[in-house]
Amino acid sequence: MRLSFQSLPDDDNLGRFAYSIRVDGEMFIRKGKMIAYFGSMKFEAVGSSLVDILFKEAMNAPMHVNDFVVVQGQGKLVLGDNGLDIAAYNLEDATFTLKAEHVLGFQRTLRCQESTLPGYLTLIGSGRLLASSNGPxxxxxxxxxxxxxxxxxxxxxxxxxxxxxxxxxxxxxxxxxxxxxxxxxxxxxxxxxxxxxxxxxxxxxxxxxxPGRLASIVAQLTGLHASELQQLSREVSGRMAGRS
Amino acid sequence: MPVYTQVNEKVLHVTLAGEEVFARKGSMVATKGDVLFARSFLGGGGVQQLAMRAVTNEGIQLMSARGHGEVWYGHRGLHVSVVPLRGERLCVEADNVLAFDARLRAGTSFLGSQGLRGLASGVAAGQGLFTSTFEGHGEVALLSDGDAIGLEVTSSRPVSVDPQAYLGHKGNLDSTIVTDVNWKTLLGQTSGESYQLRFTGQGTVYIQASER
Amino acid sequence: MTTFRLTNDRLLEVSLQGEKVMALAGAMVAYDGSVRFEKSMTGGEGLLGALKRRVTNEGMALMVASGTGTVWFANQARELTILPLRGEKLFVESRSLLAFDPSLRTDSVFTGLRGAASGHGLFTTTVEGTGNVAVMSFGHLLEFEVGPGQPLFVDPDAFVGHRGSLAQEFVFDVNWKTMVGQSSGESYQLKFTGTGVVYVQPSERK
Known part of the structure; x- marks a missing residue:
């Protein structure tokens, strides 16, 4: 099947491993998961000031904020995640917790927060969510x-x-x-x-x-005292020596 | 008897009504109901003990699931396929076994120091001594990198297989290791691929779409 | 012309009745009948091509299978697609080529200044003529149609190939840096304009 600007679906799977979205406004997507697009789009880090004001309500997960960008513009965007299966979920007043690295994209009508379980994100509210999985x-x-x-x-x-x-x-x-x-x-x-x-x-x-698990461990290091960090360092060295 | 259902290409579902299923250690994905998991030991006797020895001797650790309930199995996104046996004998590389139960007689077949794949690829690492065999009426769930494909072998149509792609075979087949001088020069230093496995007779050879 | 058929999404079946097939060395998983495998020094592009390849790193180790029988090819359980060519020229990343008809001419061409940061070759492979080409992708291959006024932007790691009359540009976008995922050091997109087809895999895995 040939996919053109016109024939690409507005919001649907392209087979099991890719997903096409019509961008008309803004949404969050995971970095590096854009594989192709038609139209005029901008990808901005959540750190830039304008985006911050617009999206501070939707993105409330500082440990994971660098893993996402905001897409703005008009066109058709295709996402893929290493050949993993992709599915879309329509949330209606829901609470949905996912392993962080499986969250591929979501509408700004949802609020994204860190779960108490390290490495997981919780999406709250109503809107569209895209997630990947190893097999259906x-x-x-x-x-x-x-x-x-x-x-x-x-x-x-x-x-x-x-x-x-x-x-x-x-x-x-x-x-x-x-x-x-x-x-x-x-x-x-x-x-x-x-x-x-x-x-x-x-x-x-x-x-x-x-990768999400390591990132979440690293992010937690900020709360540790110097003596605790030294202890951790010894622990890690011990493990490394034991393994070699 | 345990019921094996493939939920999708990567996940196997097994229903237990008091029976015991043996599976590759670490492959339990989810479970419901009253199911107990235990590391399998060589103690005891009978069929199960044989089954244990067959697979554990090859360096693959098993765990058993016993009780009333459901278990989902999968392993790192590898493809799952269920091979039905109707009295035939299946030879399979141990690391490709996902699950089986006591309906089948499990055993070992001495094929040289590394099993058929190991023998053919000349790997020196101490992996195991046997290739697993299953015989009787029942199912064996296999793991493969990409779908498992069964190639039919007839007396007039022998098949040669890359040892890395070989999963197992069933039926009345003889295997020989073919050294192709051409092949050696073709691939240079990679020793593993300078051999092929040649199957003659009547049966099915299972391969995967990858040279792991 | 050699007959190509997919046994399933990840396994290619080539029937030989005296013909030949060129394939990635080591990608044979099984065969029956009487088939001979030999190393191929050139991909059919002649001495100049071989020299270029050595310089450019775009080269792939090829083998030629000939005889009578069936050969099955696969690699890393990647998804496969057969692209039949009828006189056109296909541009394809050599890492995505699994097998092709030996009557096709292959060459490597300069595609611009990419790769400085990525480690990609500065060259890509071209396949031209009439016959089948089997390409590999992580996930099923996507075919995008590019028309006038509708340029397509592609992540370089997901790019597999293209055909038709297309111009390829490198777009260096400052914002693009924010898109950098995983280990890749890419900070550009590929932009295709003109009329033709672009092949993309749904994965950023090279």
Missing amino acids: VVFVEPPCRVDEEAVVGWADLPSPSYRYDYQYVQGALAAVGAAAGITRSGEEKQLDFYGNGTVLVQSSEDALGR
Whole structure:
């Protein structure tokens, strides 16, 4: 199928891995996810003054603000995310929490805040949201337990808590030994969801990893005292030495 | 018996009514109901023990899920396919096994020091001694980089496969390792690709769309 | 002309009845029948092309498969598209080329001053003539139609190729720097004007 300025949809998927949006005004998109566009558009960092005034209401997540830009102008914009599946969600007076790196774009009618769970963003209100996932999203109704690597997000649910599988932990401790810690495999520690809502699940993250997780850890360092930073540095060096 | 359903190309759904399913460690994506997960040990006996040994010997750790409920499995966005066995024998590289259960007799087949793929690619790393085999009536869920493709082999139509793309095979097949002098000079230093696996007989060879 | 067929989105099936096919070395995943694989020193572009390629880094290691039988090609589980050429010239990034008909002429051409920051070659590959070309992309390939007065802007990492009468420019946009994603050091977009088709992958992965 040939895609021209005219034939590109205003707001729809182009197959599984790309999404076309008619830009007429402003919206937030994740940096680097624009793959092509027709028309006249400007991409501005959220740090620039004009944009700040316009969007301080919508973007309330300082740790993640540098990951997004504001698109302004007129035309058709196509987004892609490393060949991951892309889906659009129409939120109506909703609370939707997503792994930060899976948030590809959203309308300024939504308010974006940091979740209490590091590395997650919460979108509140009504509007359009674009999110990516490793394979099509599987919707699971709570109560359920989900491997954190496989969580895309959840809608209209309280924040989950961690649940350890006691038998598994016991087995792991016996086999590996307490000194080596519990090896992270996903089975012994899961996110436990309760309530009336939906959990969005994918196949676990691929080898590209999760840049959002590191960013959120780094952002938290600002709250640490010098002695705590030294302690952290020793901890990191110890881990590095142990690994090599 | 456990019911295997493919939710999409990357996620497998299994319903449990008291049975036990063995899966690659770390591949549980989500679960509902009353399901207990346990690291699988070599203790015990019977079919399950054999199953354990078959796969763990190859360096792949398993976990079992037992109880009443649902489990979703997936692994790093790799494609999932369910291979039905109707009395045939499936040989498969251990790191491509996602899930199976006690309906199948699991075993090992000695194919040289590194399994078929390892043997062919001449990798020296100590990965394992056996290739897994499954036999009987039931399903095995496999992981592959891109869709798993089954190539039919008949007596008049042998197939040669790149060892890196090889996943497994079922039926009555003989495999030989072919060294192609041409091929060696073609790819120069990359030793792994100077060999091919040649299958003759009657059966199916599974390949993936990638040379991992 | 050699017959190309997609077994599925990620696997190319080429039937040979005495013909040949040029392919990325190492991309054969299986074959049956009697097929011979040899190294190809040139992509069919002659000595000058080979020399240029050595200089430009746009080169790819090619092999030629010949004989009677079926050969299956794949690479990194990337999505594949067959582009049939009928006398036109296709510009394509060599990293996206999987296989092509040996009757097609290939060359490498200078495409401007990009790459200074990106590590891209200064050259791109051209394929010209009549026959099939199989290209790879991370995610299904998108085909954008460019017409008069409707230029298309493309992220260089997502760019795969183009054909038709198109002019390619590099647009250095100060604001574009704010768009820089992940590890890439790009601070420009590709702008296409004229009439033709631009091929783009839905991914910024090179």
